[in-house]
Amino acid sequence: MGFSQIMFSWTAIIPVIVLLYYFFRKKYTDQTVSSTLFWSEIMQETRVSPYLKHLQKNALLYLQLLALLLLVLALMNPYMKKSTIAGAQTIFIVDTSATMLAGKEQSTFDAHKKEMQSLVDQLEGRPVTLITTGNTPQAVLQQETNVKSIEKAIQDLQVTYETAQMNKALDVAQAFVGDTQTSIYVFTDSLDKKQLPMEKNSVKWLVYGSEKGLANVAITRFAATTDGQSTMALVQLQNDTDQKHELTIALENSQGEVVIEEQVSLAENEATTKTFKDLPLMDTITANINVEDDYVVDNKQSVVLQTATSNIVVDQNMHQLIQKGFQSISDHVKIVPSLQLADNENATIVTNQTSLLQNMQRPLVLNGRDDVEKKEINGEVKTTSDALFAFSELNDIYVSALYPAFDGYKTIATVGDKPFIQRSPQGDIIVLADIADTDWPLYPSFPLFLWSATQQLSESVGSLGIFVPNEQRSVALAQGDWSVYSQDDEFLSTITNGLITAPMQPGIYTARSSSEEKRLIVQLQAPERVIEEGTSYTLGELQPNGKEEVSKASFVPWLILIILCLLVAEWEVQRRRGFTN
Structure with a gap:
């Protein structure tokens, strides 16, 4: 707290003058009169309360002194230092991923929206840019100064359930910074400091994370298959807390009817897999867990099943490991000569003949290419959050050579910066490597990948697959x-x-x-099924022109209001005593 007009402190002499006036005013001597003796009993209450009598007698003095003191205080303009947003502009980066719905009394997303609304009061005319995360970050506001528009944009924000991909949003924010002194507020659940670009000295980063101690039990993976007579389902559960949890897992059909229910006990930080066999035939199946945790979005997952079994036709020229791999996951696998592949339009085809990509009505698995030469490659295998890798992690495999990628196809796995696995617009799955150039068959992810690929391609007959x-x-x-x-x-x-x-x-x-x-089916991506520990911190400092920006909240309006109330009280005291006195 401080005073911006300390020079007016001399006015404190005014209340002193009033006080001296009361000291030298005319005084009267108390004199007992016989005719008033009978009033002594009536005045007994006043004599019992001498302080009240004193206050009644000097009320006008105290009110006048208090009003004058407050007036002196108002002339000196007292103020309180108020937190303010530094810099010439402000950028809000808002995480709209599904994990923002986690929380105890309220979600992290709602808490951050309230925090943003409170920051709007500190803008003091600074322009605001509001960026939301996702596969394609959106600039909801750009250099907006209208407070009403900013508040409405914040109020209209909603969770999009997409993975945050914070690096993309940070790149978009950097484009708005330039050389302008900027405060960038990041509202997320957790963000590593290493992800923040710290190249510019003109940026102050303020990261708001989720509350600590959030508990989560999730369905991390769910798969189901059918042989045309019964259904088999597999559910993987993960307890990310340090406490034991008792839960109920239920499988439901498309009408919402519970097909099977089972009690499960999960120890702290335990992962377990439950298998259900001989279930009734269903076109869709949903897994639900009933558990007390702070994140309910990942407690439910659905899959679509096909009642008809799809045949798999493998090119005779394919490597023996690929032929054996498909035979290990299905009983409906045929090995046919290359020239006869085109006669199996109703089957899932596995080949390296590039020409079949355009000639087949159904999507196929292309393993390698027969129209171009491969090149040596060296690098780490990385995958995207594609449903194809839900059960197969490729991080540890080695690839020594790759074929050139297809233009216009979506890359879902890379070796270094080169495409490794692609998906065509029609749904074809392309592996741009010969199996002999990898150690992939040595890992459990190899048959799991083949199973995921055939499941997705067979689903495309009666469904559109997983999104x-x-x-x-x-x-x-x-x-x-x-x-x-x-x-x-x-x-x-x-x-x-x-x-x-x-x-x-x-x-x-x-x-x-x-x-x-x-x-x-619309499913959460794998990162949205894990709750990370919340982190909040500040990096960087802004001091424009070498001076620290200070916002002052003045007390003068409140002091004037109190003085007016005191004047009304003085008027009432004087009215009761009589203006002639």
Whole structure:
């Protein structure tokens, strides 16, 4: 606290003058009069309370002195130092991933929205840029100064369930900085300090994380398959807490009816896998866990099943390890000569013939290429958050040579900076390496990858497969008008030219035309099933022109209000005593 007009402190003499006036005013001597003796009993209460009598007698003095003292204080303009946003502009980076819904009394996302609303009061005319995270970061506001527009944009923010991909959002924020002194607020659950670009001295980073001690028990993986007579399901659970948890796991059909239910006990930081066999035939199946934790979004997961078993046809020229790998995961595998592959349009084909990519009606698995030469490569294998790798992690495998990538295809795994595995717009899965140039078959991820690939390609017959929230993908659909509906038959979006945008929330959805319908699943990506420890910190300092920016909250308006109330009280005291006295 301080005073900005200390020169007016001399006015303190005014209350002293008033006090001296009361000292030298005319005084009266108390004289007992016989006719008032009978009033002594009535005044007994006043004599019992001498302080009250004193206050009644000198109320006007005290009120005048207090009013004058407050007036002197107001002239000196007292103020309180108020926190303010430093810099010439402000950038808000808001994490809208699914894990922001975790929280105890309120979600991390809601807590951050309230914090942003409170920061708006400290802007003092500074422009605001608001950026949301996701696969494609969005600049919701750009250099906005209107407080109402800023508050509305913050209020309208919502979780998109996409993985944050914070590096992309940070790059977008850097484009708005330039040489301007900037405060960048990052509202997320957890962010490593090493991810922040610290090249510029004109930036102050303020990171707001989630509250600590959040508990989470999740369904990390869920798969189901059928042989046409019964269904088998596999559920993997993970307890990320330091406490033992008792939970109930239930499998439901498309009508929401519980097919099977089981009690599970999970020790601290334990992962377990439950297998359910001989379940009734279902077209969709949903796994639910009922557990007391702070993040409920990952307590549910769904898959689509096919009642018909898809045949797998493997090119005779493919490596023996690939042939044996597919035979180990399915009983419906045929090894056929290369020239006969085109005669098996209703099967999932595994080959290295590039020409079949354009000639086959159904998506296929292309392992290697027969139209170009491969080149030696050296680097670490990295994968994206694609559903194809839900059960198979490729981080430890070695690849010595790769074929050139296809233009326009989506890369879902790389070796160094070169594409390793791609997905075509039609759904084909392309592995740009010969199996002989890798040690992949030595790892358990190899048969799991083959199983995931065949499951996704067989799903494409009766369903559109598995999507991540808001994912855009080209799908093979018959001619006609197609739309996407929720389980409650609510219209969500239209599929235009075979390009579908997946719904935002995880669940089961239906793509429907006038004569046909197909199911699709929206699932959380793997990073959205893990709650990280919250982190909040500040990095960097801004001191424009070598001076620290200070915002002062003045007390003068409140002091004036109190003085006015005191004047009203003085008037009332004087009125009761009589103005002539």
